[in-house]
Amino acid sequence: MTKEQEFLAYLKEISLLQEAVGLAEWDSQTGMPEEGASYRAEMSSYLSGMAFDKSTNQTMTEYMTYFEAHPEELSAFGKEVYAKTKENYDLNNNIPVDRFQEFMKLTSNAHSIWVKARENKDYSVFKESLENIILMTKEFIPLWKKEEATNYDVLLNQYEPGMTTEILDNVFEQVKKGIIEIRQEIESKGTAPRTDFIHRSVAKETQKEFVTKVIEQLGYDFSRGRLDDTVHPFMLNLNRNDARITTRWDETDFIMATLGVIHEAGHGMYEQNVDAKYDYTPLAGGTSMGIHESQSLFNEIIVGGSQAFWSRQYPLLQSLTGDTFKDIDNDVFYKGLKETKPSLVRIESDSLTYPLHIIIRYEIEKMIFNEDINLEDLPTIWNDKYEEYLGIRPENDLEGILQDVHWSGGSFGYFPSYALGYMYAAQLYHAMNKEMNVEEILASDDYSSILAWLTENIHQYGSSRKPNQLIMDATGESLNPQYLIDYMKELYFNVYDIA
Amino acid sequence: MTKEQEFLAYLKEISLLQEAVGLAEWDSQTGMPEEGASYRAEMSSYLSGMAFDKSTNQTMTEYMTYFEAHPEELSAFGKEVYAKTKENYDLNNNIPVDRFQEFMKLTSNAHSIWVKARENKDYSVFKESLENIILMTKEFIPLWKKEEATNYDVLLNQYEPGMTTEILDNVFEQVKKGIIEIRQEIESKGTAPRTDFIHRSVAKETQKEFVTKVIEQLGYDFSRGRLDDTVHPFMLNLNRNDARITTRWDETDFIMATLGVIHEAGHGMYEQNVDAKYDYTPLAGGTSMGIHESQSLFNEIIVGGSQAFWSRQYPLLQSLTGDTFKDIDNDVFYKGLKETKPSLVRIESDSLTYPLHIIIRYEIEKMIFNEDINLEDLPTIWNDKYEEYLGIRPENDLEGILQDVHWSGGSFGYFPSYALGYMYAAQLYHAMNKEMNVEEILASDDYSSILAWLTENIHQYGSSRKPNQLIMDATGESLNPQYLIDYMKELYFNVYDIA
Structure with a gap:
C-alpha cells in the first residue's frame, strides 16, 4: 500500500463510522421505540466519539504532517482529498479539547433552557445561556x-x-x-x-x-x-x-x-x-x-x-x-x-x-x-x-x-x-x-x-x-x-x- | 477505575458495536434502499470486524489471563460476566484466523450455490460445497x-x-x-x-x-x-x-x-x-x-x-x-x-x-x-x-x-x-x-x-x-x-x- 492508499483507507474508516451514526440518527427520528432513547444515546456517542477521535488523533496528525512535507506523494485526487481533510482537521484541532467539551455541555444544557424559555415565552430565562454560548464562541473565533x-x-x-x-x-x-x-x-x-x-x-x-x-x-x-x-x-x-x-x-x-x-x-x-x-x-x-x-x-x-x-x-x-x-x-x-x-x-x-x-x-x-x-x-x-x-x-x-x-x-x-x-x-x-x-x-x-x-x-x-x-x-x-x-x-x- | 470496571467498560464497547451491526441488519431487512446494499455490506463488515477483533485481540487476551490469575479481584457479578466472556473467547480463539476466514468465504459462496441448486432442484449442484463445509467443521470440532x-x-x-x-x-x-x-x-x-x-x-x-x-x-x-x-x-x-x-x-x-x-x-x-x-x-x-x-x-x-x-x-x-x-x-x-x-x-x-x-x-x-x-x-x-x-x-x-x-x-x-x-x-x-x-x-x-x-x-x-x-x-x-x-x-x- 502506498501512503496515499493507507490514508484513504483510514478516511474510509471515519466515513463508515459516520454512516453508522447517521443510520442511528435517522432511526431515532423515524420510529425508534421511545424507551430506547437512552441506549441509543450511548451508542451514538460511542461511535461519533470514535469518528471524532480518528479525525483528530495522533494518526491523523501524522498524515497531515507527512503530506504537508511530501505533497509529491499524493495523486491529483489525493491532493483534493488531503486539502479538504486538512481544512476539517484544522477546524477541529485548534480548539483545546476541554474547552470544546465545555462548549458541548453548555449547548446541551442551553437546549433545555431554550425549551423552558419558550414555554414561558420569556427571553430572560434563556439570556444567560445565550450569553455564555456567545462568549465561548467569541473565545473560539480567533482560534479558527x-x-x-x-x-x-x-x-x-x-x-x-x-x-x-x-x-x-x-x-x-x-x-x-x-x-x-x-x-x-x-x-x-x-x-x-x-x-x-x-x-x-x-x-x-x-x-x-x-x-x-x-x-x-x-x-x-x-x-x-x-x-x-x-x-x-x-x-x-x-x-x-x-x-x-x-x-x-x-x-x-x-x-x-x-x-x-x-x-x-x-x-x-x-x-x-x-x-x-x-x-x-x-x-x-x-x-x-x-x-x-x-x-x-x-x-x-x-x-x-x-x-x-x-x-x-x-x-x-x-x-x-x-x-x-x-x-x-x-x-x-x-x-x-x-x-x-x-x-x-x-x-x-x-x-x-x-x-x-x-x-x-x-x-x-x-x-x-x-x-x-x-x-x-x-x-x-x-x-x-x-x-x-x-x-x-x-x-x-x-x-x-x-x-x-x-x-x-x-x-x-x-x-x-x-x-x-x-x-x-x-x-x-x-x-x-x-x-x-x-x-x-x-x-x-x-x-x-x-x-x-x-x-x-x-x-x-x-x-x-x-x-x-x-x-x-x-x-x-x-x-x-x-x-x-x-x-x-x-x-x-x-x-x-x-x- | 478498578480492573473489573475497566473490563466491563471494554465489554460495553463490544456491545455497542454489536448494537450498531444489529441496527444495520434490521434496516437492511426492513426497507433499506436496494441499491444501498453494497455500501451497507462495507459498513457492517467494518463494524462487526471491529467487534470481533475486540473480542479476540491482545487486550481481551490480557483480561482473560489476568482474571484467571486474579479471580479475587472480581465481584460475584464480575465472575458471572467473566465466565461467559471466557466461554465465548475460547470458542472464537481456538480457530486459527486464516482457517476461520476460509470458512467464512466457503459459507458465503455456499449460500449462492445452494440458491442455484434450489433453482435446479438438484442436490448434486450443492454437494461439493456441503462436503467442504462439513470437512471444515470436522476440522474445527477438536479445537472446540x-x-x-x-x-x-x-x-x-x-x-x-x-x-x-x-x-x-x-x-x-x-x-x-x-x-x-x-x-x-x-x-x-x-x-x-x-x-x-x-x-x-x-x-x-x-x-x-x-x-x-x-x-x-x-x-x-x-x-x-x-x-x-x-x-x-x-x-x-x-x-x-x-x-x-x-x-x-x-x-x-x-x-x-x-x-x-x-x-x-x-x-x-x-x-x-x-x-x-x-x-x-x-x-x-x-x-x-x-x-x-x-x-x-x-x-x-x-x-x-x-x-x-x-x-x-x-x-x-x-x-x-x-x-x-x-x-x-x-x-x-x-x-x-x-x-x-x-x-x-x-x-x-x-x-x-x-x-x-x-x-x-x-x-x-x-x-x-x-x-x-x-x-x-x-x-x-x-x-x-x-x-x-x-x-x-x-x-x-x-x-x-x-x-x-x-x-x-x-x-x-x-x-x-x-x-x-x-x-x-x-x-x-x-x-x-x-x-x-x-x-x-x-x-x-x-x-x-x-x-x-x-x-x-x-x-x-x-x-x-x-x-x-x-x-x-x-x-x-x-x-x-x-x-x-x-x-x-x-x-x-x-x-x-x-x-
Missing part, C-alpha cells in the same frame, strides 16, 4: 481565524466557505430593497388570490401517493432512497446510494407535506448524484449549506412554485382527491398556493417574505459578533426589525426571538445559508434557461434534462469545489441577487394580477 | 472440544449449552413414538375439522390491527419495540428497550402473519424482560436458541393454540373483519386452525408433525458427524426418513434436502433447538398450571400473570443461567418430553373429536 476577516466572517465560513459580511451586506441590501418594492406594488395594485380551499382535507395516503409520483418524476431515485414519517423533516444521506428523506403530514395542510417532500427530495437528489469517486472521503456529500439549500429550494420554490409545473401536476392531484378540488381550476389553485402574507414565524412564511426573516437574523448576528451590543436589548432589536421590515410586531418572545433552535446549539452564521440557497437557486434557474426552456420542460412529461443540468453543474462535484466556484462555473458570474428579485417580481406580479 | 463428547455434541452445545446426543436420542425417540401414536389415533378415530374458511381474505391493515392488540395484551411492549414488514420474519434486539419484531403478510393467509407475529413477540418479550443489570455484557440477551424458541413457541403454539385464547380473541377478529367469518363459529374456527396434515416442508408444517421434521434433521446431522456416511446418499436418506415418519416422499430435492438454509451457513446442531423449544414450552406450561389456571387466564381480560411467571422464571436471568438450570428451577425437573406428548394428545384429540 486563518486570515484577515471579521469575527462574523469566521462563523459564516463554517457553513459557506468564502462568504463574507462585505458580500452579504450588499447582497442583502439589494434583496431587502427589491422585496419591499414588490410588496408595495402588491399592496397598492394587486388582487389577492383566493385561498379558502387550501386547507381542504386530503388523506395522508393520497398526499403520499401524489408527492411520491412527483419526486420520482423530478428524479429522486427510490431505489437509492426512501420516504419516512418524522416530526422535524430532514434528508439524511448514509451514502450516495442511500439518501433518505422524511416528512410530516397534516391532512388539513396538504401543501406543507407536498412542498416539504419536494424540498427534501432536492437535498436527496444532490447526494444521489455526487460522483462515486468521492465515496468514503470528505469530498462525498454537498459542499456547503448554501449550495445544499439551493438544490432543495430549486425543487421546492422554483419547481414547486412554477405555474407550468402545476398545470401538469394539478390534474393528477385532482384525480387522486375525488371531488375535493373539483370546483377549483388550475389558475385559482396555483395562485392560492403562492399567496404572500407577512408572518412572524420564519418557517411559516411565504417565498416572498422569507428572505426578510433571514436578513433580520443576519443583521442581529452580525451585531452580536462584530459590534458590542448589549444582549439585554436583543428582543427589542428583534421586534423593531420585524416591525420595520414586515410591518408586524411579535407580541411575545416565543413568536419573536425564541422561535428558532439554532442559537441554543451555538449555530451562528448558519441562517444566511437559507437565503443564499434561495439566491443561488434563482441564479441557477436563470442560467439553466439559457440552455433550455425550463417552464416548457416542467409542463412536459419528462423532467430529466433539469436533473441532468444540475448534476452536470452542481451535484457531481460533491465537496470538491467551493460554493463560489460552482456558481461561477455554472452561471458565468458570482452570486448575483438580482436574479432572485427578478424572479420574485415576475412570479408575484402574475399571482397578484399586476400588469 | 473441551471434554469427552461426541463430535455432534460439540456442535449441539454451541446452540444449547449442556445438550448431548445421549439426552436427545432418548427424548426424540419418545417424542417420535408419541406423535406416531397420536397420528394413528387421529387416522383411525378422528373427525377432520372444517378448513375451507382459512384462506378467506383479510386486509393487511386489519391483520395488523388485530395482531397488534393481541401481542400488546400478551405483554409485548411497543414503547420498547416495533413491528415492521420483512421477507423472512425475525426478532432483533438492539437492547432490552429496543427489541424489534417483523413479519410477512399474506392477505389470503391471515393465520400465517398472526401466529408469526405472536411467535416473534415471544422472542421480543424475552429480551424486553432480561434484568437491566446485564446490559452491555454477554449476559444480556437470551441464554440459548432452545430457551429462546421456548418463549416464541409458548406464545405461538401454547397461547396461539389454546381454545380459551381464541374464545376470547375470535370475537375481536370477527368484529374487525366485517362479514368474513360471520358463518364460522368459535369452535369451527379454532379446530380449523389446528388441522394436522403431513407436509414435506418444515416451515409449512403443523404443531403435531413439526417435531418429526426436526428429528429427521437431527438424525441426519448425527450420522454426518458421528458416523461415516457417504454424503452422496443424503437425499435418499432424507427421502426415506420422510416416507417412514410422515408417510410422504419428496419428489425432488427442493422439497427435500435443499429446503433449509442452515447447512449452507455451516449451522449444524441448530435444528434441535426448535424441538427443544417446543418441549420446554410444554413443560413450562405444565409447571405454570400448578400455580395458576392458564386456560382461565387466556379466556380473561388480563394475561399479565403469564408474562410475570415467565419473567420470574426465565426472562430476567438473560444468559446468566444455562438452559438446564433454568428448566430445572422453573419446573422442578430436567427436560421431560412427556409434557409435550400429553399436551399434543389432549389438544389434537379435542380438535379431532376423539373421546
Whole structure:
C-alpha cells in the first residue's frame, strides 16, 4: 500500500463510522421505540466519539504532517482529498479539547433552557445561556481565524466557505430593497388570490401517493432512497446510494407535506448524484449549506412554485382527491398556493417574505459578533426589525426571538445559508434557461434534462469545489441577487394580477 | 477505575458495536434502499470486524489471563460476566484466523450455490460445497472440544449449552413414538375439522390491527419495540428497550402473519424482560436458541393454540373483519386452525408433525458427524426418513434436502433447538398450571400473570443461567418430553373429536 492508499483507507474508516451514526440518527427520528432513547444515546456517542477521535488523533496528525512535507506523494485526487481533510482537521484541532467539551455541555444544557424559555415565552430565562454560548464562541473565533476577516466572517465560513459580511451586506441590501418594492406594488395594485380551499382535507395516503409520483418524476431515485414519517423533516444521506428523506403530514395542510417532500427530495437528489469517486472521503456529500439549500429550494420554490409545473401536476392531484378540488381550476389553485402574507414565524412564511426573516437574523448576528451590543436589548432589536421590515410586531418572545433552535446549539452564521440557497437557486434557474426552456420542460412529461443540468453543474462535484466556484462555473458570474428579485417580481406580479 | 470496571467498560464497547451491526441488519431487512446494499455490506463488515477483533485481540487476551490469575479481584457479578466472556473467547480463539476466514468465504459462496441448486432442484449442484463445509467443521470440532463428547455434541452445545446426543436420542425417540401414536389415533378415530374458511381474505391493515392488540395484551411492549414488514420474519434486539419484531403478510393467509407475529413477540418479550443489570455484557440477551424458541413457541403454539385464547380473541377478529367469518363459529374456527396434515416442508408444517421434521434433521446431522456416511446418499436418506415418519416422499430435492438454509451457513446442531423449544414450552406450561389456571387466564381480560411467571422464571436471568438450570428451577425437573406428548394428545384429540 502506498501512503496515499493507507490514508484513504483510514478516511474510509471515519466515513463508515459516520454512516453508522447517521443510520442511528435517522432511526431515532423515524420510529425508534421511545424507551430506547437512552441506549441509543450511548451508542451514538460511542461511535461519533470514535469518528471524532480518528479525525483528530495522533494518526491523523501524522498524515497531515507527512503530506504537508511530501505533497509529491499524493495523486491529483489525493491532493483534493488531503486539502479538504486538512481544512476539517484544522477546524477541529485548534480548539483545546476541554474547552470544546465545555462548549458541548453548555449547548446541551442551553437546549433545555431554550425549551423552558419558550414555554414561558420569556427571553430572560434563556439570556444567560445565550450569553455564555456567545462568549465561548467569541473565545473560539480567533482560534479558527486563518486570515484577515471579521469575527462574523469566521462563523459564516463554517457553513459557506468564502462568504463574507462585505458580500452579504450588499447582497442583502439589494434583496431587502427589491422585496419591499414588490410588496408595495402588491399592496397598492394587486388582487389577492383566493385561498379558502387550501386547507381542504386530503388523506395522508393520497398526499403520499401524489408527492411520491412527483419526486420520482423530478428524479429522486427510490431505489437509492426512501420516504419516512418524522416530526422535524430532514434528508439524511448514509451514502450516495442511500439518501433518505422524511416528512410530516397534516391532512388539513396538504401543501406543507407536498412542498416539504419536494424540498427534501432536492437535498436527496444532490447526494444521489455526487460522483462515486468521492465515496468514503470528505469530498462525498454537498459542499456547503448554501449550495445544499439551493438544490432543495430549486425543487421546492422554483419547481414547486412554477405555474407550468402545476398545470401538469394539478390534474393528477385532482384525480387522486375525488371531488375535493373539483370546483377549483388550475389558475385559482396555483395562485392560492403562492399567496404572500407577512408572518412572524420564519418557517411559516411565504417565498416572498422569507428572505426578510433571514436578513433580520443576519443583521442581529452580525451585531452580536462584530459590534458590542448589549444582549439585554436583543428582543427589542428583534421586534423593531420585524416591525420595520414586515410591518408586524411579535407580541411575545416565543413568536419573536425564541422561535428558532439554532442559537441554543451555538449555530451562528448558519441562517444566511437559507437565503443564499434561495439566491443561488434563482441564479441557477436563470442560467439553466439559457440552455433550455425550463417552464416548457416542467409542463412536459419528462423532467430529466433539469436533473441532468444540475448534476452536470452542481451535484457531481460533491465537496470538491467551493460554493463560489460552482456558481461561477455554472452561471458565468458570482452570486448575483438580482436574479432572485427578478424572479420574485415576475412570479408575484402574475399571482397578484399586476400588469 | 478498578480492573473489573475497566473490563466491563471494554465489554460495553463490544456491545455497542454489536448494537450498531444489529441496527444495520434490521434496516437492511426492513426497507433499506436496494441499491444501498453494497455500501451497507462495507459498513457492517467494518463494524462487526471491529467487534470481533475486540473480542479476540491482545487486550481481551490480557483480561482473560489476568482474571484467571486474579479471580479475587472480581465481584460475584464480575465472575458471572467473566465466565461467559471466557466461554465465548475460547470458542472464537481456538480457530486459527486464516482457517476461520476460509470458512467464512466457503459459507458465503455456499449460500449462492445452494440458491442455484434450489433453482435446479438438484442436490448434486450443492454437494461439493456441503462436503467442504462439513470437512471444515470436522476440522474445527477438536479445537472446540473441551471434554469427552461426541463430535455432534460439540456442535449441539454451541446452540444449547449442556445438550448431548445421549439426552436427545432418548427424548426424540419418545417424542417420535408419541406423535406416531397420536397420528394413528387421529387416522383411525378422528373427525377432520372444517378448513375451507382459512384462506378467506383479510386486509393487511386489519391483520395488523388485530395482531397488534393481541401481542400488546400478551405483554409485548411497543414503547420498547416495533413491528415492521420483512421477507423472512425475525426478532432483533438492539437492547432490552429496543427489541424489534417483523413479519410477512399474506392477505389470503391471515393465520400465517398472526401466529408469526405472536411467535416473534415471544422472542421480543424475552429480551424486553432480561434484568437491566446485564446490559452491555454477554449476559444480556437470551441464554440459548432452545430457551429462546421456548418463549416464541409458548406464545405461538401454547397461547396461539389454546381454545380459551381464541374464545376470547375470535370475537375481536370477527368484529374487525366485517362479514368474513360471520358463518364460522368459535369452535369451527379454532379446530380449523389446528388441522394436522403431513407436509414435506418444515416451515409449512403443523404443531403435531413439526417435531418429526426436526428429528429427521437431527438424525441426519448425527450420522454426518458421528458416523461415516457417504454424503452422496443424503437425499435418499432424507427421502426415506420422510416416507417412514410422515408417510410422504419428496419428489425432488427442493422439497427435500435443499429446503433449509442452515447447512449452507455451516449451522449444524441448530435444528434441535426448535424441538427443544417446543418441549420446554410444554413443560413450562405444565409447571405454570400448578400455580395458576392458564386456560382461565387466556379466556380473561388480563394475561399479565403469564408474562410475570415467565419473567420470574426465565426472562430476567438473560444468559446468566444455562438452559438446564433454568428448566430445572422453573419446573422442578430436567427436560421431560412427556409434557409435550400429553399436551399434543389432549389438544389434537379435542380438535379431532376423539373421546
